[in-house]
Amino acid sequence: MKATTGLAGIYSMTGFAQGRVERDGSTVRINLKSVNHRFLDLHLRMPDGFEVFESRIRQAIRNRLRRGHVDVNVYYEAGGIGAVEVNRELAESYMKAVERLRHEFSVKAEPDLVALLRLPGVVAAPGVADQLQSEEKQEQLGEQVDACLEQALKKLESMRRSEGQSLTAEMQEILERIAARTAEIETFAERVRPIIARRLEERLGELLKGAQIDPLRLAQEAAILAERGDVSEELARLRSHVEQFRKLLAGAGEAGKKLDFLLQEMQREANTLLSKTPGVESEGLQITSLALEVKSDIEKLREQAQNVE
Numbered sequence: 001m002k003a004t005t006g007l008a009g010i011y012s013m014t015g016f017a018q019g020r021v022e023r024d025g026s027t028v029r030i031n032l033k034s035v036n037h038r039f040l041d042l043h044l045r046m047p048d049g050f051e052v053f054e055s056r057i058r059q060a061i062r063n064r065l066r067r068g069h070v071d072v073n074v075y076y077e078a079g080g081i082g083a084v085e086v087n088r089e090l091a092e093s094y095m096k097a098v099e100r101l102r103h104e105f106s107v108k109a110e111p112d113l114v115a116l117l118r119l120p121g122v123v124a125a126p127g128v129a130d131q132l133q134s135e136e137k138q139e140q141l142g143e144q145v146d147a148c149l150e151q152a153l154k155k156l157e158s159m160r161r162s163e164g165q166s167l168t169a170e171m172q173e174i175l176e177r178i179a180a181r182t183a184e185i186e187t188f189a190e191r192v193r194p195i196i197a198r199r200l201e202e203r204l205g206e207l208l209k210g211a212q213i214d215p216l217r218l219a220q221e222a223a224i225l226a227e228r229g230d231v232s233e234e235l236a237r238l239r240s241h242v243e244q245f246r247k248l249l250a251g252a253g254e255a256g257k258k259l260d261f262l263l264q265e266m267q268r269e270a271n272t273l274l275s276k277t278p279g280v281e282s283e284g285l286q287i288t289s290l291a292l293e294v295k296s297d298i299e300k301l302r303e304q305a306q307n308v309e
Helices: 050-062 088-105 113-117 135-208 215-228 232-250 256-276 281-305
Strands: 015-023 026-035 040-045 068-077
Touching (some): 015 135, 026 135, 040 050, 050 135, 232 256
């Protein structure tokens, strides 16, 4: 099976789908369940005898999915009425083990043959061995497995895309709040600058008390102190990160790792913003309050982005 081209928009890593293909009376059924994970983590369960198809199943899924913990369950029902295939050697080993335990613990109850047949490996999936006796039959059953997996993958992709659209809508709403609060912070920061300059001048006047100091040196020190309270660069970077986040949400392909990186940068800017927030007048308090709300929104984005492929 060939990899499909990604459609615009992000995909969630959460989804469930089932494929079912019937041919010549036999049925192959495949269940796929995926949840979030840092990488692509496949867990495959299938009937005895299907090991020959494992590599093609894994490769087909790798061609379509990039991230997520994916549980793959394969079921097979043979067509027609056939003899039940019992692994007699294994069944005999189980029976001997049961007899030893009965004598050791003085258990009088007789072994349950139905329970014995349910033990792993005692009964093979009916008809699987017959289907795989020749290369031709193996290829026919392989094609049935491929068709069933393709059906299940399409349904899973559809569900993951739908979940991704919901995630996108929620994250876009949060981004709008961050952008609006960033603009508010910028407005308050403009009001705070002259207040900082005036207080800095008053403080220097109190400390110097008429002492003679090099004016150039004094201007340099004043500029350094003022820069420590300037948040314009942090706000500019935060706006840039928000715009990049929007573009990733509107794009196609694997975006989860890139979103994780952007969120780390956004959190860093918010922390720096808080550390520089001047505790002056009501404007300073407003900046602190808005910056805390931005941090909270960034954390909400992180929770949603963890589910993005």
